[in-house]
Amino acid sequence: MPRILRLGLGLVVLLVVVAVFLGPYAWIAASSFKPQDEIFRDLEPLSWRTFWPTSPTIENVVHLFENRRMGRALLNSAIVSTCQVILTLVLCSTAAYGLTRIRFRGANLVFALVLMTFLLPLESLVVPLYMTVSGLSLQDTLIGAFIPWIASPFGMFLLRQYFEELPRELDEAARLDGAGHFRIFWSIVLPNVRVPMVTLALVTFLFSWNAFLWPLVILSSPGNTVVQIAIAQSVAPGQLPNWGETFAGATVATVPLILLFLFLQRFFVRGVALSGVKG
Amino acid sequence: MTRTARKVAHWATILAFVGPFLGFLLVFQYWPLVQMVNDSLYDFSLLNPARRTFVGIENYTWAFTDPDRIQAFQVTFGLAIGTICLILPVSFLLAVYLNGKLPARGIIRTIVFLPVITSAVVIATMWTFLLDANNGLLNSALTALGLPRGLFLTDKVQALPSVIMMTLWQQTGFATVLFLSGLQGIPQELEDAAHVDGATAWQRLRFITVPLLIRTTVFVVVIMTAFALQAFAPALIMTGGGPEGMTNFVAYDIYKLAFILEAPGLASAVSVIFTLIVLAISLLQMRLLRARWNY
Numbered sequence: 001m002p003r004i005l006r007l008g009l010g011l012v013v014l015l016v017v018v019a020v021f022l023g024p025y026a027w028i029a030a031s032s033f034k035p036q037d038e039i040f041r042d043l044e045p046l047s048w049r050t051f052w053p054t055s056p057t058i059e060n061v062v063h064l065f066e067n068r069r070m071g072r073a074l075l076n077s078a079i080v081s082t083c084q085v086i087l088t089l090v091l092c093s094t095a096a097y098g099l100t101r102i103r104f105r106g107a108n109l110v111f112a113l114v115l116m117t118f119l120l121p122l123e124s125l126v127v128p129l130y131m132t133v134s135g136l137s138l139q140d141t142l143i144g145a146f147i148p149w150i151a152s153p154f155g156m157f158l159l160r161q162y163f164e165e166l167p168r169e170l171d172e173a174a175r176l177d178g179a180g181h182f183r184i185f186w187s188i189v190l191p192n193v194r195v196p197m198v199t200l201a202l203v204t205f206l207f208s209w210n211a212f213l214w215p216l217v218i219l220s221s222p223g224n225t226v227v228q229i230a231i232a233q234s235v236a237p238g239q240l241p242n243w244g245e246t247f248a249g250a251t252v253a254t255v256p257l258i259l260l261f262l263f264l265q266r267f268f269v270r271g272v273a274l275s276g277v278k279g
Numbered sequence: 280m281t282r283t284a285r286k287v288a289h290w291a292t293i294l295a296f297v298g299p300f301l302g303f304l305l306v307f308q309y310w311p312l313v314q315m316v317n318d319s320l321y322d323f324s325l326l327n328p329a330r331r332t333f334v335g336i337e338n339y340t341w342a343f344t345d346p347d348r349i350q351a352f353q354v355t356f357g358l359a360i361g362t363i364c365l366i367l368p369v370s371f372l373l374a375v376y377l378n379g380k381l382p383a384r385g386i387i388r389t390i391v392f393l394p395v396i397t398s399a400v401v402i403a404t405m406w407t408f409l410l411d412a413n414n415g416l417l418n419s420a421l422t423a424l425g426l427p428r429g430l431f432l433t434d435k436v437q438a439l440p441s442v443i444m445m446t447l448w449q450q451t452g453f454a455t456v457l458f459l460s461g462l463q464g465i466p467q468e469l470e471d472a473a474h475v476d477g478a479t480a481w482q483r484l485r486f487i488t489v490p491l492l493i494r495t496t497v498f499v500v501v502i503m504t505a506f507a508l509q510a511f512a513p514a515l516i517m518t519g520g521g522p523e524g525m526t527n528f529v530a531y532d533i534y535k536l537a538f539i540l541e542a543p544g545l546a547s548a549v550s551v552i553f554t555l556i557v558l559a560i561s562l563l564q565m566r567l568l569r570a571r572w573n574y
Contacts, residue, residue: 043416050419098293121557231400254397
């Protein structure tokens with residue numbers, strides 16, 4: 001293909017992608033800094049004003065934090081996601097070690113049990129899961145929001161693959177030096193699986209931060225709300241939405257993830273692609 | 280150490296490593312599964328689940344005959360099929376573009392992937408306003424291009440296609456990344472050999488790339504099916520399941536039955552049916568995935 005044609009094609013594809021994929025983000029972000037009437041006024045006819053706040057105001061954001069408990073929701077989301085990431089890493093890495101490094105009867109059965117849950121749609125389990133978690137008196141607690149997901153079949157599966165690849169000569173040498181399993185796990189295996197651990201941490205954080213159905217079911221008091229519920233409550237049908245505030249909420253909830261993504265893109269793309277069957 | 284002592288220590292170590300994970304898995308995945316099947320045979324309320332009446336398969340007969348439930352399954356599969364039919368060509372072409380030596384590849388890949396990391400809630404919120412019939416950005420853009428305006432979510436016919444369009448937008452980046460890694464797995468020698476033999480770009484695409492990507496395509500179909508079947512936020516945030524049940528996706532239907540209409544027994548029966556269907560589809564797709572291509 002001649003150079004000029006290639007450049008032209010590149011430009012067209014880039015323009016379409018920018019308009020279709022970035023356009024909505026730009027509109028939402030710009031409108032977060034506009035009063036309601038200005039959002040509507042700038043909408044038609046379509047112009048650069050639609051995507052840019054000409055007289056920016058932070059009123060929406062301030063209102064969001066003062067009247068809509070956005071600060072609290074962000075804090076709760078951060079707590080839930082952090083706990084979920086840490087506990088998922090602990091449970092999945094120990095289990096993956098046990099299944100790959102210690103020989104025992106029943107290891108295959110355990111692995112089969114893990115594999116089978118891969119196919120289960122979480123959406124269909126919410127009702128009995130709600131009853132299980134309330135049976136443990138964890139309903140409407142932040143613990144209840146993350147505890148069902150920390151034994152992540154996806155996480156175990158991901159780590160197990162990497163643990164398998166680590167040469168066994170490493171632990172044999174350590175064992176000759178008198179190291180036990182805990183020692184080998186901590187100082188030999190873990191330092192060698194940093195990349196999959198970071199990948200798992202990021203994917204878990206992403207799923208936890210973005211989770212909606214389960215938090216909606218299990219959390220009920222306003223003090224326990226998380227970011228996604230806070231946003232959803234301002235748009236649900238039947239509500240008269242305040243556009244500027246809703247947009248500001250969406251922006252505030254998404255910006256941290258986008259920043260994280262831009263810096264750690266390769267882990268994200270790999271991790272999400274690997275997460276495969278289980279969404 | 281005696282033999283028994285060593286054995287006890289061995290099993291204690293195993294328990295320490297595998298026990299916690301297995302315990303949580305049993306309590307939070309397998310126990311609810313058993314409970315779901317059991318609950319589906321009873322009539323009870325969430326406020327007082329201990330007081331329940333056994334109704335046998337009554338919940339199932341209702342789920343199989345109630346027109347609203349049947350419609351919920353139909354629109355959910357409509358969403359899955361519609362999304363897959365559109366996303367395969369779009370993401371394949373994008374991946375072919377990104378795989379070539381063409382300009383602006385990095386930035387296009389990043390931009391297309393943004394919706395994948397954005398939450399379903401934010402996307403549904405964004406699209407509620409994009410698709411707003413009066414003050415929506417899409418209608419404004421259509422007017423600017425001289426095209427007729429749409430009713431989108433408020434119209435019985437346009438609602439489901441609107442959600443399909445949104446799902447396409449949301450998942451294209453994901454499917455593109457999967458296709459891209461499939462394309463990068465094709466050995467360059469094959470392409471080169473065909474090139475030497477005088478195959479045109481179209482022939483190389485048709486007879487080398489497409490056949491070798493069958494496995495990837497099945498994988499994309501598996502994942503997109505899973506995503507479509509999970510659709511919940513669009514129904515709750517954008518439409519409330521309407522108009523006339525046209526976006527009443529199963530996940531939302533289950534939620535509504537259990538937590539709003541206070542009929543967890545009925546919801547459990549629908550859940551069991553849904554789980555069985557999803558399991559059947561997954562197993563079928565995984566069988567197809569096992570067909571490996573050697574090259």
